[in-house]
Amino acid sequence: MPDPGIPREKFPWFPTIDYGVCISDLHCLNFCAHEVFEWQKETGRPIVAHPYNCVPGCDSCAQECEVQAIRLPSKQEVQEALRRVRAESRNGTQPKGILRMGGRLPSEPAE
Numbered sequence: 001m002p003d004p005g006i007p008r009e010k011f012p013w014f015p016t017i018d019y020g021v022c023i024s025d026l027h028c029l030n031f032c033a034h035e036v037f038e039w040q041k042e043t044g045r046p047i048v049a050h051p052y053n054c055v056p057g058c059d060s061c062a063q064e065c066e067v068q069a070i071r072l073p074s075k076q077e078v079q080e081a082l083r084r085v086r087a088e089s090r091n092g093t094q095p096k097g098i099l100r101m102g103g104r105l106p107s108e109p110a111e
């Protein structure tokens with residue numbers, strides 16, 4: 001799925017957690033073998049601490065979550081992000097920071 005010419009950090013595939021729905025049962029953290037999630041002591045919630053450990057194309061944790069609090073990008077979002085990266089690469093400019101989906105970093109709680 002990822003374009004071999006694009007570094008993993010530029011490929012916007014990682015889960016986001018809807019904290020309005022999440023029941024903090026930590027199933028995602030215990031389920032994923034790639035250490036994408038960590039437990040945040042201050043809030044008692046899971047966070048997406050290592051988004052680029054996520055395996056492109058995998059959506060297993062979203063399938064596992066019983067309250068459907070985890071979201072992975074849509075095909076359209078991935079295509080748009082890749083178009084931006086390629087355009088910036090052609091223009092000789094570097095993408096600024098981490099590519100964001102929905103305007104927030106993966107570990108930031110949704111409003």
Ligand code: SF4
Pocket residue numbers: 014015031032033034036037053054055058059060061062
């Ligand atoms: S999509 Fe797969 S690899 Fe990524 S965090 Fe979920 S279970 Fe782990």
